[in-house]
Amino acid sequence: MNRFKGFAIPYFIWLIVLAFLPIVVMIAFTFLSMNGSSLEGASFSFEAYNRLIDPSIAKLIWNSLIVAFWTVFFCVLIGYPCAYFVSFSKLKNKLLILLLLILPMWSNSMLRIVSWLRLFTSKYFVGFNLAGSMEAVIFVSVTTYLPFMIFPIYTILEKLDRGLIEASNDLGVPKFKTFLKVTLPLSISGVYSGIIMVFLPAATGFAISQTIGLGKIRLIGNLLQSVFEKNNYNFGSLISVLVSLVITLVILLFSKFNKEKKPC
Amino acid sequence: MGKKILILKDIKKVYDDKVILDNFNLSINENEFVTFLGPSGCGKTTCLRIIAGFESMQQGSLLLDGREISNLPPHKRPINTVFQKYELFPNLNVFDNIAFGLRNNIYSNVYDIGALNLMKEYGIDEEERDLLNKKIQLIEKPNDVKKFLNTYFMERSKYFMAKEYLEAFDKEFKHLRYSDFKDRLDKVVNIDNQDASYQEYKEIVLKDISDNDIYYKMLIRLNSKGFKEAVIKEEVTKSLKLVNLEGYENRDVSSLSGGQMQRIAIARAIVNKPRILLLDEPLSALDLKLRKSMRLELKEMQRKLGITFIFVTHDQEEAMVMSDTVVVMNNGVIQQMGRPEEIYNQPVNKFVAGFIGEANMLEGVYSELRRCKFLDKEFKVSAHDFTVNDDIYVLIERNDIDITDIESAKLVGVIKNVNFDMGKYYVDVDVDGTNIKISSEEKLHVGDKIGLTFSAPNIYCESLNQTKAALLANYEDPNIFKGVYLGNQTVSFMGLVMKTYITTFLPGEVVDVVIRPEDFDLVLDNPDKAIIKGKVIKTVFTGVNFNIWVDVNGKTLLVQDYQNVEIGEIIGLSIDYYEIHLMKVEDEKQPDYIVKARVEARLNAIEEANK
Incomplete structure (x- = not known):
């Protein structure tokens, strides 16, 4: 293995240049009062931190978490059965079926978001006029991020040894209980990775809330976008750091709960 | 003894226009060790899966204890399987794996096992236990078992009788005198304190009865918190003991060796007390040495448990050594069925003769410790659990016999017959009138004299008397x-x-x-x-x-x-x-x-x- 250690070097350089350094710079920016991203005439200041007191920022983070929560919830609700039935079906080319199921995702995501907006605002669909509501944002988030939930679950289910299900039936355990006691505990890791993969973009994205929300639904992503658009690197960096912290915290909490819950 | 437990009638199974089982008729006795023997693809595993309920059949019937079970799903059949790949649940430890059936099955047979164990512990005779067990078997809904047991114990509990009696007396107390009551109770229990007041008297009576009332004690135990888990623990411990893996309860399944996983798989199946245990080539994943020792253990286990075993294998030596009855199969049809010696000595057709013939089966005598005499010569063997002068039969596989020069060989024979197949020569050698089958990579010629040799671990001994x-x-x-x-x-x-x-x-x-x-x-x-x-x-x-x-x-x-x-x-x-x-x-x-x-x-x- 040691002979191939060298292959990891490019990734390390990548990590340092494109991940570690930017974070350091970003944290440094939070303490600087400056004009755009230029360091000329920059001075040390806590100005950005003072602006954090604004309760609207907490409100935006809370909104983002709410949207992300419901998106994750519906993705699990729709994604698990979908992955389950495709994986346990006797179809020959299951992967192709799965790809067809998520056919709409093959088009550009911005295009899809705009299409949903057209549908929501169309005069032909009265009663479907949801544009500008939280529900619509969550709905479009779910349609956008569903594949990220289905695929990890499907992969885990495909690897699940079908003999274990037979063994459970053989031991006198009926089908549904077998699902609860064998299939679900053994595929829950797929659900967990799906949850993280959906939660992250759903909590930080801005395109959906901006387009579908018609500017009425504002998430933390929208704030970030507008701040950086105004060239305010100082405050923008601080919000970015804050969002990263909140998300890390949520994931830590989630994985702690994950570990404590012992499968039985 | 001799009672038929499972009958397979005219079973036919066709899959993708290919006949897997045809006209399959078989009846299996209670407490029998039956082996399905045949080459891969002969339908033996399919047959086992039909019995377990994993496969359907086009035609035929499957009777367990006289009841048709072919329409029942696997979880409703009192049959458990030991799978070829063990199929232990990787997310559970050894204890939870074995307890899985007891905890989750639809029979909920924990209370009945627990109650019967309790009755044994409190010295209630076997007759009553058997009778109760039969009554429990008739209960259809598993949830009713506990209710039934409660009523059963209550009806027999003196404490409850006395309590009922006293309650009835309390109602009529106004009309009766205290002495009447005392006279009546004195018939049930002896009480020294004659001056006790009514309340004291009542307490003493109830306490005295409850102390000596075993049914009341069992009732309390049955309804105590954690009774179910305690029973499960007891049963799991018992089955772990049976497979010689005591103290492995908290081990992770992935930390076990192949042989240990095998044992856990057996323990997980037998803890449910199945009517029939199915074993699907369970030894094939083990190495040779372990396989040979597991054979004896399985046979011993079957004898101890008194459960019918149906064992599937392609290894004729395995079948010969363990089984009471061997069913030789090919192309989905039973070729021959009978006791091992019968099949060995009187094969009905060429297929059986060829398939069984892979091993040499010889009668001999255990002459002294680790020595055994057959073919008029004495040989070193590794078996050590026989008494001197025991009659035994000896199995040596064709592939385990080597050819050596005549001078140093113990056994010398003349080549009678040579067949070439799949890159190997299959040779029959006549040794003083006994036919010994060997295989060889080199070409050998009919009529040549050769010496034969084999090493001690390859000689397999089984007691003749015991088998008979x-x-x-x-x-x-x-x-x-x-x-x-x-x-x-x-x-x-x-x-x-x-x-x-x-x-x-x-x-x-x-x-x-x-x-x-x-x-x-x-x-x-x-x-x-x-x-x-x-x-x-x-x-x-x-x-x-x-x-x-x-x-x-x-x-x-x-x-x-x-x-x-x-x-x-x-x-x-x-x-x-x-x-x-x-x-x-x-x-x-x-x-x-x-x-x-x-x-x-x-x-x-x-x-x-x-x-």
């Missing part, structure tokens, strides 16, 4: 009599002194004498000259032959013959000495000096071996 006894135990209505071994190959039973082929018992030892009904020959023309003489009590035509019950010196013998005799007729019976089988009787039924002599003989053998 095991076979007979499965036989319907065998004649079993208590007898005494007189020494010098003679045995006395039913007032007769007869010769037998067995030499392994001590003079004076009590033995069971077993004679199969069809082994008797009728002597009709001159009964007085026959060895055994008796009067016919009853005859029944079975459809094939006649069952004849004969009274000999006041004891009844069952004889089977193709000709009928008159009731009341005096007939003679003859029997060949090699058809009189003797079985060991447990030590506690033996005279003391026999037990002592047995122990001494064993110690001497060990001592000599150590020298």
Whole structure:
């Protein structure tokens, strides 16, 4: 293995240049009062931190978490059965079926978001006029991020040894209980990775809330976008750091709960 | 003994236009070790999966204890399987794996097991336990079992009777005098304190009864918190003990070796007390040495548990060593079915002969510790659990025999026949009149003289007597009599002194004498000259032959013959000495000096071996 250690070097350089350094710079920016991203005439200041007191920022983070929560919830609700039935079906080319199921995702995501907006605002669909509501944002988030939930679950289910299900039936355990006691505990890791993969973009994205929300639904992503658009690197960096912290915290909490819950 | 537990009738299974099983008829006895033997693709595993309920069939019926089960899903069949790949749940530890069935199955048979265990613990006799068990079996909904047990214990509890009685008395108290009440209660319990007030008296009575009332105690235990888990723990511990893996409860399944996983898989199945245990090539994933020792253990386990085992294998040696009955299959059709020796000695067709013929099966004698005599020569063997002079049979696989030069070889034979197949030569060698099968990479010529050799671990020994006894135990209505071994190959039973082929018992030892009904020959023309003489009590035509019950010196013998005799007729019976089988009787039924002599003989053998 040691002979191939060298292959990891490019990734390390990548990590340092494109991940570690930017974070350091970003944290440094939070303490600087400056004009755009230029360091000329920059001075040390806590100005950005003072602006954090604004309760609207907490409100935006809370909104983002709410949207992300419901998106994750519906993705699990729709994604698990979908992955389950495709994986346990006797179809020959299951992967192709799965790809067809998520056919709409093959088009550009911005295009899809705009299409949903057209549908929501169309005069032909009265009663479907949801544009500008939280529900619509969550709905479009779910349609956008569903594949990220289905695929990890499907992969885990495909690897699940079908003999274990037979063994459970053989031991006198009926089908549904077998699902609860064998299939679900053994595929829950797929659900967990799906949850993280959906939660992250759903909590930080801005395109959906901006387009579908018609500017009425504002998430933390929208704030970030507008701040950086105004060239305010100082405050923008601080919000970015804050969002990263909140998300890390949520994931830590989630994985702690994950570990404590012992499968039985 | 001999009761049919599973009947497979006219089973047909077709998959993708390919016939997997055809006209498959088989009946399996209770407490039998049955092996399905055949090459891969012969339908043996499919048959097992049909019995378990994982596969459907196009035609036929499957009767378990006389009840049709082919429409039941696997979880409703009282049959458990040990899978080839074990299929242990990776997310659970050893304990939870074994407890899985008890915790989650639809029978919820934890309360009945627990109640029966409790009754045994409190010394309630077997008769009552059996009766209760039968009643529980009739309950359809598992949730009703606990309710039923509660009522059962309450009805028999003196405490509850007394309490009911006192409550009834409390209602009528106004009309009765205290002394009346005392008189009545004194009949139930003795109380010293004659001056006690009514309330005190009541308490004393109830306390006294509850202290001595075992049904009340069992009732409390049954309803105590954690009773279910305690029963599960007890059962899991018991089954772990049976597979010799005590103390492994908290181990992670992934930390176990193949052999240990195998044992856990067996424990997980038998803890549910199935009617039938199915084993799908469970030894094939183990290495050779482990496989050989597991064979003996499985057989021993089956004997201890008294559960019917159906074992699937492609290894004919495995089948020969373990089974009571071997079912040889090919292309979905039963080729032959019978006892191992029967199949080995009288194969019905070329396929059976070829398939079984991979091993050499020879009769021999265990001459001293780790030594055994067969083909008139003495060989070193690794088996050590026989007594000196035990009759054994020896199995040596074709591939385990090597060719050496004539001078140094113990066995020398002449090549009779050479067949070439799949890059190997299959050779029959005649050694002093016995046919030995070997295989060789080099070409050998018919008529050449060669020397043969094999190493000790490759010689597999099995007790001949024990196998025969095991076979007979499965036989319907065998004649079993208590007898005494007189020494010098003679045995006395039913007032007769007869010769037998067995030499392994001590003079004076009590033995069971077993004679199969069809082994008797009728002597009709001159009964007085026959060895055994008796009067016919009853005859029944079975459809094939006649069952004849004969009274000999006041004891009844069952004889089977193709000709009928008159009731009341005096007939003679003859029997060949090699058809009189003797079985060991447990030590506690033996005279003391026999037990002592047995122990001494064993110690001497060990001592000599150590020298």
